[in-house]
Amino acid sequence: MQKAKSSPHPKSNTGSARKSYPIVQLQDVKRIYTLGNNKIYALNGVSFSIEKSDFVTIMGSSGSGKSTLLNMIGCLDLPTSGKVRVNNVDLSKLDDDGLTAIRRNNIGFIFQQFNLIPTLTAIENVEIPMIFNGASADNRRKKALEALKKADLPLEFADHKPNEMSGGQQQRVAIARALANDPPILLADEPTGNLDTKTGHNIMELLKELNAAGTTVIVVTHDPKMEEYAHTTIRIQDGEIII
Amino acid sequence: MKITERLPSMLKNNMYAELAKRNLKRQSVRTILAAIGIIIGVIAISSMGILGNSLKLSVTDSFADIGDKLVVSPAPGEDYITDRQVDLMRKVGNIESIIPVSSSGEVIEYRKDGTTFMSYVSVYSIGKDDLEKLAKLDQGRYFKPGSTDCVVGASIASNLELTPGQKIEIDNTKLRVVGILRERGLGFDINTDSGVFTSAEMYDKLYPDADEGYDTVIVIVKDIDKIDEVADEIEERINKKEELVTVFATNLITESLDDVFKSISLFLMGIGSISLLVAGVSILNVMLMSTMERTKEIGIMKAVGASRKDILKMFLLEALFLGVIASTAGAILTIAGSYLVMALVVKNTSYLFTLSSMFYVMEGFFFGIATSLVGGMYPAWKASRMKPLDALRYE
Numbered sequence A: 001m002q003k004a005k006s007s008p009h010p011k012s013n014t015g016s017a018r019k020s021y022p023i024v025q026l027q028d029v030k031r032i033y034t035l036g037n038n039k040i041y042a043l044n045g046v047s048f049s050i051e052k053s054d055f056v057t058i059m060g061s062s063g064s065g066k067s068t069l070l071n072m073i074g075c076l077d078l079p080t081s082g083k084v085r086v087n088n089v090d091l092s093k094l095d096d097d098g099l100t101a102i103r104r105n106n107i108g109f110i111f112q113q114f115n116l117i118p119t120l121t122a123i124e125n126v127e128i129p130m131i132f133n134g135a136s137a138d139n140r141r142k143k144a145l146e147a148l149k150k151a152d153l154p155l156e157f158a159d160h161k162p163n164e165m166s167g168g169q170q171q172r173v174a175i176a177r178a179l180a181n182d183p184p185i186l187l188a189d190e191p192t193g194n195l196d197t198k199t200g201h202n203i204m205e206l207l208k209e210l211n212a213a214g215t216t217v218i219v220v221t222h223d224p225k226m227e228e229y230a231h232t233t234i235r236i237q238d239g240e241i242i243i
Numbered sequence B: 001m002k003i004t005e006r007l008p009s010m011l012k013n014n015m016y017a018e019l020a021k022r023n024l025k026r027q028s029v030r031t032i033l034a035a036i037g038i039i040i041g042v043i044a045i046s047s048m049g050i051l052g053n054s055l056k057l058s059v060t061d062s063f064a065d066i067g068d069k070l071v072v073s074p075a076p077g078e079d080y081i082t083d084r085q086v087d088l089m090r091k092v093g094n095i096e097s098i099i100p101v102s103s104s105g106e107v108i109e110y111r112k113d114g115t116t117f118m119s120y121v122s123v124y125s126i127g128k129d130d131l132e133k134l135a136k137l138d139q140g141r142y143f144k145p146g147s148t149d150c151v152v153g154a155s156i157a158s159n160l161e162l163t164p165g166q167k168i169e170i171d172n173t174k175l176r177v178v179g180i181l182r183e184r185g186l187g188f189d190i191n192t193d194s195g196v197f198t199s200a201e202m203y204d205k206l207y208p209d210a211d212e213g214y215d216t217v218i219v220i221v222k223d224i225d226k227i228d229e230v231a232d233e234i235e236e237r238i239n240k241k242e243e244l245v246t247v248f249a250t251n252l253i254t255e256s257l258d259d260v261f262k263s264i265s266l267f268l269m270g271i272g273s274i275s276l277l278v279a280g281v282s283i284l285n286v287m288l289m290s291t292m293e294r295t296k297e298i299g300i301m302k303a304v305g306a307s308r309k310d311i312l313k314m315f316l317l318e319a320l321f322l323g324v325i326a327s328t329a330g331a332i333l334t335i336a337g338s339y340l341v342m343a344l345v346v347k348n349t350s351y352l353f354t355l356s357s358m359f360y361v362m363e364g365f366f367f368g369i370a371t372s373l374v375g376g377m378y379p380a381w382k383a384s385r386m387k388p389l390d391a392l393r394y395e
Helices: A066-073 A096-106 A122-132 A137-150 A167-179 A197-212 A224-229 B002-012 B015-026 B028-061 B083-090 B128-134 B154-160 B200-206 B224-238 B251-293 B295-303 B308-346 B355-384 B388-393
Strands: A024-035 A038-050 A055-059 A081-086 A107-110 A185-189 A216-221 A232-237 B069-074 B095-112 B115-125 B137-140 B149-152 B167-170 B173-181 B195-198 B216-221 B245-249
Touching (some): A024 A066, A055 A224, A066 A081, A066 A185, A096 B308, A122 A137, A122 B015, A137 A167, A167 A185, B015 B028, B028 B308, B083 B216, B095 B128, B095 B167, B095 B200, B154 B173, B173 B195, B216 B224, B251 B308, B251 B355, B295 B308
Parallel strands (some): A055 A232, A107 A185, A185 A216, B149 B173
Antiparallel strands (some): A024 A081, B137 B173, B149 B195, B167 B173
């Protein structure tokens, strides 16, 4: 197993003193979808904060708004009202490029469907976020290999395409990709949803290890068994936090 | 130093390029079809250009003049140009030389394979030095002043099968052929190919009743750009009260020929560009389908940190690749095809490897790339504007 990396928050942008702040902060966040004449409150005034290096599960049944919540934190979606701060940056003040930069530098995404690019090999998939970060080719390859090791993918699979790998292996590639730019936050949307119980358990163990090394991990799930890995659990129902 | 050393590896390791390459390969049949569109367009544009250019070259090649001559003739109603008028011309600046010429039409009979042929020739009286300025010798030498020598043009020599030393008969007077001129092509001044040139003394013997002056004065200018000024000045000096001479600039003809062929080339290339337009639409279609299919991928890329610019770059690079590869193929096929056609049909490939023909190949090449880029622009823009969340959800 790989040793923990030195700095857990390499991209934290504390300008002045090392004043502590929550790495994720939501204030009265509402997200309203309009379908015809109906207004759907996917999120209805959600407020909470997540501290650095926490392991959080966001639990809720399907349609509860938990994925919407994750998309807010991941800068993929903006709230209708309320404020989301990631690494102390107010997302509502950012344009498209600004949101992209936050995603690129602060957040690693892990999806239920793995979402690897089918034409690229495992290691190339891991290199993708680093391309957009402007890393040099040599550096990219080196760091991608490191990330794959960290994600426990046997290195003989580095040059395999996604369709030549098992679900568990694909998810490890996806995790390695999420780690590529050393983000302080990992966001996982049902990371074990497409995996069998044993593989799912291994993936969760991996996330736990990464968290122990300092990365803030936020997992969205409907599976109550995931709770045991987490330090903090946020329960959401009908767009509102229930505990 | 360092940059140049690293450049090949940078190109090799450029993931944008790699991504573009693979995406093109992924739908290889569709890519090839789109490429064929561009290839046909490039071939159409450049081969039409070459066709027009070869046409122009073959026509202009048959003209001897580069257009640095003025031909001064007597104005309608005037019989000849006088010595005084020639002296007036000498006062005009920017003139290289002034060549006064007298001429008469003749028919020479000759026999070949038992049949009698008639050849229409012009007999010219011209200074020996002046003839040297207008035409080059192929065989023999120029005539001596005052002798019965004459120099004949290339087509007379070949019709009459003349060689230096033989004699021809004009008006019962025998002239000795001492030189044969090199073929010069159609000229606007005098027609050397079917001319018989002799000294003024001999000419006077042949035509004792001829006019005093000259039938034509050829003026060679020093600077072709000043040809119009020289023409104007000659007219000003001589045609003071009444019109005595007309001045004709030979470059007028080459200039208008140039214009004609420019429009022919433009017209032909216009036809060619229609096919490129069709190719552009097909690129647009291919790239649009490609963005649709890859919507989810674009979402993933955006989720892991691709900016709008990154996505734009990726898709434009793809279009650029397609354009460069197809245009290169088109250019090569054009050159190969034109060579074949010219070698087989015209049996002369010299017009293909001229700068102006290659210019049309380059033009087709760049038009091909530009079309591909233009066709790829809208899909690339569309892809870059996709919302990451919507794109991710796309199945």
